[in-house]
Amino acid sequence: MTDYKPVDRDFIDRLINSTGEKYEPIGKFICEDDVSGTVIWTAVDNSTGDAWTEEFGSRMMAVRWLHGYKARNIYGEVLN
Numbered sequence: 001m002t003d004y005k006p007v008d009r010d011f012i013d014r015l016i017n018s019t020g021e022k023y024e025p026i027g028k029f030i031c032e033d034d035v036s037g038t039v040i041w042t043a044v045d046n047s048t049g050d051a052w053t054e055e056f057g058s059r060m061m062a063v064r065w066l067h068g069y070k071a072r073n074i075y076g077e078v079l080n
Helices: 009-016 059-066
Strands: 027-035 038-046 052-056
Touching: 009 027, 009 038, 027 059, 038 059, 052 059
Parallel strands: none
Antiparallel strands: 027 038, 038 052
16 A cells, blocks of 8 residues: 555646645655656655655655655755
8 A cells, every 4th residue: 555646747736836834735746757858756745734845766766755764866865
């Protein structure tokens, strides 16, 4: 069972641009993008309404981050 939902780029953009005190909808989301021939995985942890957003080079790293494990983003930073 996963606790995140695969979504498209439009969904991510609407979430990040939502207005109000907290971002909506609440949840964890993952999106695959092709940027100039490079696959980028965008993960959004909006479980608290704060829309924490990171970009990863693989789905595995994005899912690890969404589950609270250490993961390396596309900039080489180790996140937890």
